[in-house]
Amino acid sequence: MIVGILKEIKSQEHRVAMTPAGVEVMRQNGHAVLVESDAGVGGGFMNEAYEKAGAELVPTAAEIYARAEMVMHVKEPLPQEYGLIRPGQIVFTYLHLAANEELTRALMKSGSVNIAYETIQKADRSLPLLMPMSEVAGRMAVQEGAKYLEMAQGGGGILLGGVPGVDPATVVIIGGGIVGVNAAKMACGLGAKVYLLDTSIERLRYLSDVMPANCFLLMSNPAAIRKIIPTADLVIGAVLIPGAKAPRLVTREMLSTMKRGAVMVDVAIDQGGCFETSKPTTHTDPVYIVDGVVHYCVANMPGGVAKTSTLALTNATLPYAVEIAGKGWRRACAESREILLGLNVVHGKITYRGVAEAFGMEYAPPESVLGA
Numbered sequence: 001m002i003v004g005i006l007k008e009i010k011s012q013e014h015r016v017a018m019t020p021a022g023v024e025v026m027r028q029n030g031h032a033v034l035v036e037s038d039a040g041v042g043g044g045f046m047n048e049a050y051e052k053a054g055a056e057l058v059p060t061a062a063e064i065y066a067r068a069e070m071v072m073h074v075k076e077p078l079p080q081e082y083g084l085i086r087p088g089q090i091v092f093t094y095l096h097l098a099a100n101e102e103l104t105r106a107l108m109k110s111g112s113v114n115i116a117y118e119t120i121q122k123a124d125r126s127l128p129l130l131m132p133m134s135e136v137a138g139r140m141a142v143q144e145g146a147k148y149l150e151m152a153q154g155g156g157g158i159l160l161g162g163v164p165g166v167d168p169a170t171v172v173i174i175g176g177g178i179v180g181v182n183a184a185k186m187a188c189g190l191g192a193k194v195y196l197l198d199t200s201i202e203r204l205r206y207l208s209d210v211m212p213a214n215c216f217l218l219m220s221n222p223a224a225i226r227k228i229i230p231t232a233d234l235v236i237g238a239v240l241i242p243g244a245k246a247p248r249l250v251t252r253e254m255l256s257t258m259k260r261g262a263v264m265v266d267v268a269i270d271q272g273g274c275f276e277t278s279k280p281t282t283h284t285d286p287v288y289i290v291d292g293v294v295h296y297c298v299a300n301m302p303g304g305v306a307k308t309s310t311l312a313l314t315n316a317t318l319p320y321a322v323e324i325a326g327k328g329w330r331r332a333c334a335e336s337r338e339i340l341l342g343l344n345v346v347h348g349k350i351t352y353r354g355v356a357e358a359f360g361m362e363y364a365p366p367e368s369v370l371g372a
Helices: 020-028 047-052 061-067 101-110 131-148 178-189 201-210 222-231 267-271 301-327 329-335 353-359
Strands: 002-005 032-036 056-058 070-072 090-093 113-116 170-174 193-198 215-219 234-237 263-266 287-290 293-296 343-346
Touching: 002 061, 020 032, 020 047, 020 301, 032 061, 047 056, 056 061, 070 301, 090 301, 101 343, 101 353, 131 178, 131 234, 131 263, 131 267, 131 293, 131 301, 170 178, 170 222, 178 193, 178 234, 193 201, 193 222, 201 215, 215 222, 234 267, 263 267, 301 329
Parallel strands: 002 032, 002 070, 032 056, 070 090, 090 113, 170 193, 170 234, 193 215, 234 263, 263 293
Antiparallel strands: 113 343, 287 293
16 A cells, blocks of 8 residues: 655644654555655654655655555645545544534535544443544643743743642643543643542542552532632643543633633643633744633644654554555454544544544444445
């Protein structure tokens, strides 16, 4: 198969979908790899390294789309790419369609086969291609939150870990999944007082055995969130419903009870955000203030640490890319339930229930398109 690696065009997105080492593996498995020129430069992966690994450098995205049977991005295609996507072409990337009706309709119109990183799911319900970026985003959430608590950044002038004789910051993390746990580990390590909320008592029991003593576990519900929010210096939204729009868990009314100069980091912004006052921001303009509360809602947080993120992402995506390229998407989906769950839009049909429900559109079970 001819596989195309596209240069990211989203603002301040420096990741790339595959490292030169990944290209070498694809070549060893018999696939041709086209890499858009300078696709990896932002993360420190030079054109020469891709050529040495066996890739063909291609000057434009248009040529990649015209020649490749499968194209790989990190972030979703943007409007200027919609017309380049061909019928039957495999688009393998993060899509987050439940928060983007325009993109969903464009992919339906294109007749392409769209496999979303974020909905590939193992039998234990883990999300292997979302996990590495969730680990990065969870850790970054605390790093960024600590920065924006500084007064020069609009925050309340709170040091996350405090000092002897002075209380540390209170960090509230909503969601005890991969993002939430990685955020909690970072915040606890810095000495903050951390409250981690989740809706699963089984998950809370497990976390009680592995988290440090300055992490306090709470059952998540609207009453608990209302009670804890006024105490928070930093709130991290870390809730995910695979493939579906994020629930709005912190309302505008709750926001009015928070401390002035508190910081909110919405890691769920890719899926629409879990704070009522959230709206997507960028690395170049990352924050805004509502009711005296700083909001950080960057939609591609791991892009800020592109080298770490690209290495982690390729480690996770490469086995799936090899399988899809080697077997073709139909056989790969027929033989792997994990990849089957990655199908979001195929030949104009929505094949992921959460996306169809987000827009009130017709849902086609993914199994129904395998023989089409």
